[in-house]
Amino acid sequence: xxxxxxxxxxxxxxxxxxxxxxxxxxxxxxxxxxxxxxxxxxxxxxxxxxxxxxxxxxxxxxxxxxxxxxxxxxxxxxxxxxxxxxxxxxxxxxxxxxxxxxxxxxxxxxxxxxxxxxxxxxxxxxxxxxxxxxxxxxxxxxxxxxxxxxxxxxxxxxxxxxxxxxxxxxxxxxxxxxxxxxxxxxxxxxxxxxxxxxxxxxxxxxxxxxxxxxxxxxxxxxxxxxxxxxxxxxxxxxxxxxxxxxxxxxxxxxxxxxxxxxxxxxxxxxxxxxxxxxxxxxxxxxxxxxxxxxxxxxx
Amino acid sequence: xxxxxxxxxxxxxxxxxxxxxxxxxxxxxxxxxxxxxxxxxxxxxxxxxxxxxxxxxxxxxxxxxxxxxxxxxxxxxxxxxxxxxxxxxxxxxxxxxxxxxxxxxxxxxxxxxxxxxxxxxxxxxxxxxxxxxxxxxxxxxxxxxxxxxxxxxxxxxxxxxxxxxxxxxxxxxxxxxxxxxxxxxxxxxxxxxxxxxxxxxxxxxxxxxxxxxxxxxxxxxxxxxxxxxxxxxxxxxxxxxxxxxxxxxxxxxxxxxxxxxxxxxxxxxxxxxxxxxxxxxxxxxxxxxxxxxxxxxxx
DNA sequence: AATAGTTTTGCAAATGTTTTCATAATATTC
DNA sequence: GAATATTATGAAAACATTTGCAAAACTATT
Numbered sequence: 074x075x076x077x078x079x080x081x082x083x084x085x086x087x088x089x090x091x092x093x094x095x096x097x098x099x100x101x102x103x104x105x106x107x108x109x110x111x112x113x114x115x116x117x118x119x120x121x122x123x124x125x126x127x128x129x130x131x132x133x134x135x136x137x138x139x140x141x142x143x144x145x146x147x148x149x150x151x152x153x154x155x156x157x158x159x160x161x162x163x164x165x166x167x168x169x170x171x172x173x174x175x176x177x178x179x180x181x182x183x184x185x186x187x188x189x190x191x192x193x194x195x196x197x198x199x200x201x202x203x204x205x206x207x208x209x210x211x212x213x214x215x216x217x218x219x220x221x222x223x224x225x226x227x228x229x230x231x232x233x234x235x236x237x238x239x240x241x242x243x244x245x246x247x248x249x250x251x252x253x254x255x256x257x258x259x260x261x262x263x264x265x266x267x268x269x270x271x272x273x274x275x276x277x278x279x280x281x282x283x284x285x286x287x288x289x290x291x292x293x294x295x296x297x298x299x300x301x302x303x304x305x306x307x308x309x310x311x312x313x314x315x316x317x318x319x320x321x322x323x324x325x326x327x328x329x330x331x332x333x334x335x336x337x338x339x340x341x342x343x344x345x346x347x348x349x350x351x352x353x354x355x356x357x358x359x360x361x362x363x364x365x366x367x368x369x370x371x372x
Numbered sequence: 373x374x375x376x377x378x379x380x381x382x383x384x385x386x387x388x389x390x391x392x393x394x395x396x397x398x399x400x401x402x403x404x405x406x407x408x409x410x411x412x413x414x415x416x417x418x419x420x421x422x423x424x425x426x427x428x429x430x431x432x433x434x435x436x437x438x439x440x441x442x443x444x445x446x447x448x449x450x451x452x453x454x455x456x457x458x459x460x461x462x463x464x465x466x467x468x469x470x471x472x473x474x475x476x477x478x479x480x481x482x483x484x485x486x487x488x489x490x491x492x493x494x495x496x497x498x499x500x501x502x503x504x505x506x507x508x509x510x511x512x513x514x515x516x517x518x519x520x521x522x523x524x525x526x527x528x529x530x531x532x533x534x535x536x537x538x539x540x541x542x543x544x545x546x547x548x549x550x551x552x553x554x555x556x557x558x559x560x561x562x563x564x565x566x567x568x569x570x571x572x573x574x575x576x577x578x579x580x581x582x583x584x585x586x587x588x589x590x591x592x593x594x595x596x597x598x599x600x601x602x603x604x605x606x607x608x609x610x611x612x613x614x615x616x617x618x619x620x621x622x623x624x625x626x627x628x629x630x631x632x633x634x635x636x637x638x639x640x641x642x643x644x645x646x647x648x649x650x651x652x653x654x655x656x657x658x659x660x661x662x663x664x665x666x667x668x669x670x671x
Numbered sequence: 672a673a674t675a676g677t678t679t680t681g682c683a684a685a686t687g688t689t690t691t692c693a694t695a696a697t698a699t700t701c
Numbered sequence: 702g703a704a705t706a707t708t709a710t711g712a713a714a715a716c717a718t719t720t721g722c723a724a725a726a727c728t729a730t731t
Contacts, residue, residue, distance in 0.1 A: 096719080149458040
């Protein structure tokens with residue numbers, strides 16, 4: 074089937090080749106039931122032969138949907154977001170849409186810019202991570218009345234539709250668990266909370282739960298680490314270098330917890346005998362890691 | 373600044389508000405130097421006031437670029453691709469483009485479908501992972517003459533422009549390294565090579581390099597594991613359960629190598645004293661892992 | 672074989688931009 | 702102050718599609 078790729082192949086070229094009007098070709102795509110099977114077949118053959126590919130831009134311009142969804146994440150790089158991006162991509166794909174993605178590096182002004190960029194592309198919807206967004210972003214979303222979803226966090230009082238977990242509750246649960254185990258002197262390692270409501274909710278709930286038990290941790294028990302195993306390990310080493318040592322480490326996420334685990338191993342401490350470590354997160358590799366740690370300790 | 377969001381805000385609405393013609397508004401965006409500073413200011417104020425957002429679809433339809441690039445990866449989920457997606461996204465963003473992304477799950481027919489989908493969106497370019505693609509995909513790319521880049525692998529003989537590493541060379545180097553260390557009985561753990569030229573190149577080069585030294589490994593030394601630490605660990609345990617044991621494990625990627633490392637730890641073997649493990653890959657977390665292993669062994 | 676009903680098709684307008692060409696306004700030169 | 706060069710603006714065509722409406726082509730009914 075020779076494909077003569079003379080000039081542009083648009084819907085008109087297809088119409089000519091199939092000896093019908095452009096309208097009929099368009100209908101074949103959008104309302105096939107309105108076109109007689111015979112002509113439909115003829116048109117499809119012409120499409121094949123010419124290698125015609127529909128032009129979404131033209132459809133979008135006509136007022137139809139663009140067929141794309143925009144997802145703005147803080148970073149693509151980390152396992153934790155990669156997982157959600159994958160799922161998102163799969164669902165979107167199944168629905169016949171395309172995924173536009175952008176990352177802002179935890180900078181809410183850049184987030185605004187990304188949403189704007191997506192709006193230029195006339196995305197049919199936008200998903201953002203978390204519930205903390207700049208005023209400009211909120212205004213933009215409202216003005217343009219673009220369907221928006223906040224993923225990652227859930228909060229009943231959110232003005233954006235949201236789906237995710239309740240990080241305050243998570244922070245509280247983790248803390249209470251440690252308290253129930255009898256810990257009173259706890260080291261905290263959290264990522265920077267600036268522009269990261271996941272972290273800040275977890276941390277504030279933690280401090281709250283501690284305060285309820287009359288516990289106020291000195292600054293020396295509070296440590297900040299970025300999303301990096303090795304830097305978290307260093308932070309944990311620093312915390313554990315203090316004397317007396319805290320009896321437990323509460324980590325803002327699993328990557329930090331992994332670093333803390335390594336730090337403990339380095340210092341020859343056995344977890345959980347000598348030190349309790351808890352991470353708020355639970356992603357795929359954490360299970361693997363724990364299995365491994367247990368295996369080592371067991372063997 | 374009240375924003376009266378009456379009806380659609382298009383370039384004509386802006387033109388009216390600024391009391392100029394639509395052409396002038398368009399020029400303000402595309403060739404600002406052709407518009408007098410006074411009118412430009414007036415137009416920009418109108419844009420602000422109305423909350424106008426340019427319509428890429430209309431621009432694209434006019435023949436301008438769509439301002440988007442399509443990236444098709446096997447999977448987003450794994451750390452290794454996440455890294456490249458992040459870099460890609462950053463560069464694209466810096467250039468003022470948007471990133472469309474899709475994953476095909478190592479299914480080259482789906483890859484074709486994804487590229488087609490992107491072409492419907494009239495992306496300005498496409499990037500694919502690896503050099504192995506379906507005939508249909510290649511035809512499509514050629515017919516539509518869409519700028520295409522193959523990332524991840526480099527091969528001088530590739531017909532697509534490509535940038536990446538030479539996996540055959542990598543396989544050979546890894547093998548030769550083990551041979552130089554004196555290993556002759558080597559266990560191989562590789563992912564499935566079907567639709568994964570990274571793996572297949574590495575594996576074939578490995579076998580070739582071994583053959584040159586007159587070494588042919590029995591099937592029992594060849595193991596397949598997916599991209600999963602725990603499953604790789606199991607595969608390694610199986611290999612190491614044989615008697616005699618291989619003296620080295622050559623792993624097709626770093627995730628597998630991590631699993632192998634865990635397996636060795638489980639069996640109480642010390643790496644590299646009792647067993648050599650080499651992984652072809654090198655991603656961020658690998659260094660961390662090795663530091664940790666060394667630390668454990670050192671301490 | 673004529674009428675009514677149904678299915679299939681085409682025409683033309685609409686979508687929101689950009690750009691070429693022409694014209695109007697302003698600046699420069701003598 | 703006229704002639705010329707320069708700069709700023711507008712009118713209209715073009716881009717590729719979709720869809721409401723109307724006409725045409727069939728089927729079914731008598």
